[in-house]
Amino acid sequence: MLPLPDVAETSPAVKAVFDEIVGFYALDRPPAVFRWMARDVGFLQSYWEATRQAFTDRALDRLMKEILALAASMTGKSDYGVDFHLREARRLGLSERALTETVEVVQLFNTVTKIADAFQLQPDFDPRPPRPG
Numbered sequence: 001m002l003p004l005p006d007v008a009e010t011s012p013a014v015k016a017v018f019d020e021i022v023g024f025y026a027l028d029r030p031p032a033v034f035r036w037m038a039r040d041v042g043f044l045q046s047y048w049e050a051t052r053q054a055f056t057d058r059a060l061d062r063l064m065k066e067i068l069a070l071a072a073s074m075t076g077k078s079d080y081g082v083d084f085h086l087r088e089a090r091r092l093g094l095s096e097r098a099l100t101e102t103v104e105v106v107q108l109f110n111t112v113t114k115i116a117d118a119f120q121l122q123p124d125f126d127p128r129p130p131r132p133g
Helices: 012-025 032-037 041-054 062-075 079-093 096-118
Strands: none
Touching: 012 032, 012 041, 041 079, 062 079, 062 096, 079 096
């Protein structure tokens, strides 16, 4: 495991980003992945800006985006991502019933995808739905 920078020993620019991250996620310290990124302040700043923008409420609210991040982490088999996004989704109001439904959908469609990929099935439908009216 790589050693992570000590938050107290980082530059003012890194500390400013860390303060935003801690506030955004309601944590007592920045998550390890961001502390690792702090080795390169430009990388940390640009990644954090992209994260903030991606998780801004627009057509989808932040809880829905955390559920999507959880689903992606489950599909990618990332223990870190599952733990992180599950914590955030619960903090933002994800109920146990909604978590169960999320897991059901992820499991169901990961299975369908594996079947389709294993047998090299091609879409037999138009991916664009017909326009109403």
